[in-house]
Amino acid sequence: MQTYKWSEAALGLFIFALGFSIIFFETMGFKAFTRESARRLLIEDNPVNIKSVTLQNTTLDFISFEDYKDKVLLVDFIYTRCPTVCNLLGSSFKNLQTKIDALGLGDDIVLISVSFDLEYDTPTKLAEYRERFGGIAQNWKVVVPKTKSDLEKLKQDFGVIVIPDKWGGFVHNAAIHVLDKNKQLVKIVDWDESPQLFQMIENIYDKPKS
Amino acid sequence: MTNQNHKIRSDLIRIFILYSVVLVSSKLIFEKALTTHMLVTIPLLIYIGALIGYIFPCLRFNQTWNKNGVNGMLIAAFTMLFWMLPKTLDLSLDTPVYGSAKYITLPLLCGTMLVWSWKKCSFLAKNFFQFEFLATIFRFSWLYLTSKSRLCVNYLYDEQQYVGYGLLAFASIHFMFLIYYLFNKDFRQLETNTISSRNL
Numbered sequence: 001m002q003t004y005k006w007s008e009a010a011l012g013l014f015i016f017a018l019g020f021s022i023i024f025f026e027t028m029g030f031k032a033f034t035r036e037s038a039r040r041l042l043i044e045d046n047p048v049n050i051k052s053v054t055l056q057n058t059t060l061d062f063i064s065f066e067d068y069k070d071k072v073l074l075v076d077f078i079y080t081r082c083p084t085v086c087n088l089l090g091s092s093f094k095n096l097q098t099k100i101d102a103l104g105l106g107d108d109i110v111l112i113s114v115s116f117d118l119e120y121d122t123p124t125k126l127a128e129y130r131e132r133f134g135g136i137a138q139n140w141k142v143v144v145p146k147t148k149s150d151l152e153k154l155k156q157d158f159g160v161i162v163i164p165d166k167w168g169g170f171v172h173n174a175a176i177h178v179l180d181k182n183k184q185l186v187k188i189v190d191w192d193e194s195p196q197l198f199q200m201i202e203n204i205y206d207k208p209k210s
Numbered sequence: 211m212t213n214q215n216h217k218i219r220s221d222l223i224r225i226f227i228l229y230s231v232v233l234v235s236s237k238l239i240f241e242k243a244l245t246t247h248m249l250v251t252i253p254l255l256i257y258i259g260a261l262i263g264y265i266f267p268c269l270r271f272n273q274t275w276n277k278n279g280v281n282g283m284l285i286a287a288f289t290m291l292f293w294m295l296p297k298t299l300d301l302s303l304d305t306p307v308y309g310s311a312k313y314i315t316l317p318l319l320c321g322t323m324l325v326w327s328w329k330k331c332s333f334l335a336k337n338f339f340q341f342e343f344l345a346t347i348f349r350f351s352w353l354y355l356t357s358k359s360r361l362c363v364n365y366l367y368d369e370q371q372y373v374g375y376g377l378l379a380f381a382s383i384h385f386m387f388l389i390y391y392l393f394n395k396d397f398r399q400l401e402t403n404t405i406s407s408r409n410l
Binding site: 005016034 | 280281285295297300304364
């Protein structure tokens with residue numbers, strides 16, 4: 001018979017606890033099993049400062065996030081040739097725009113769609129994209145970064161990863177990113193989570209729902 | 211140097227060459243697709259760790275901290291579980307920390323521990339780890355097959371389906387071998403905690 005060693009059992013328990021806690025920390029308390037959910041959870045605890053980059057507007061002038069001081073920005077990443085997700089993003093942005101105007105927050109919230117397809121998306125194509133959904137140019141800007149390094153900076157700050165798909169287009173982790181007045185990324189929501197989004201915006205502004 | 215040290219040194223050199231081949235081929239070929247990333251690189255790295263484990267037989271059989279084999283199997287199990295999460299697969303492609311951690315911990319903490327601990331495990335512990343391993347693989351294949359959203363940011367959605375079916379195939383084949391073994395081995399001398407049951 002083999003003598004039973006308590007020290008070995010204790011070591012086994014310790015290894016189990018260590019492994020369990022490593023996986024616990026890695027998945028943020030078993031809530032984030034994918035990189036996308038980890039990104040969203042991390043943002044909520046630690047807002048990220050977004051560096052400003054030069055973005056070319058549909059009107060051919062250059063803007064940046066700093067131009068919109070004291071406004072809440074809702075940013076999403078699109079490319080105009082996209083047959084699927086970016087259309088959903090576009091129509092939800094149009095719905096958001098209508099709701100924002102209805103609530104009278106048109107001066108406080110600006111929607112920005114950033115294209116990451118530098119070769120194909122010229123300002124004309126960007127304007128066409130907004131036309132597709134009937135959006136108004138006043139507080140929905142569709143922009144494209146000026147240089148590739150600017151685009152990489154944006155992608156890194158926001159945590160957006162773009163990979164090519166098999167049909168010449170792109171696949172990316174599409175979502176609506178909320179930048180508060182200090183240009184910090186505070187929340188990332190899916191395009192179909194508008195009630196949550198509006199709740200959050202009202203919390204920023206302390207405005208009662210009319 | 212003694213003969214034994216010469217043998218160890220030449221074995222280590224061979225393993226190092228194999229390791230660099232696996233490293234380069236993974237980075238260039240196997241990490242481009244999710245199926246090969248999960249089903250080729252991870253088993254290859256574990257196999258390299260196993261080869262390292264076979265080189266040091268004294269360490270293999272004379273460990274004080276691993277006499278029952280369970281401690282080493284726990285380490286191997288947690289390491290494998292850690293590297294099957296979608297989040298860590300993604301991070302190992304993008305960040306250098308996770309990338310190098312994968313290529314270091316999978317051979318050493320998983321493959322070597324497996325070789326050092328499996329023979330020492332009792333029949334009960336071997337059963338437990340086998341079935342838990344199979345159950346985990348089945349669970350992961352279910353996760354990848356039925357998930358509505360893209361789990362890995364660096365891979366397309368169809369690749370999830372392929373990986374799901376691949377994991378399902380691997381687990382099913384392993385399970386069939388296990389069933390064959392169960393029906394074909396003489397278990398009549400089974401007694402827990404005896405040396406003879408370690409050979410089962």
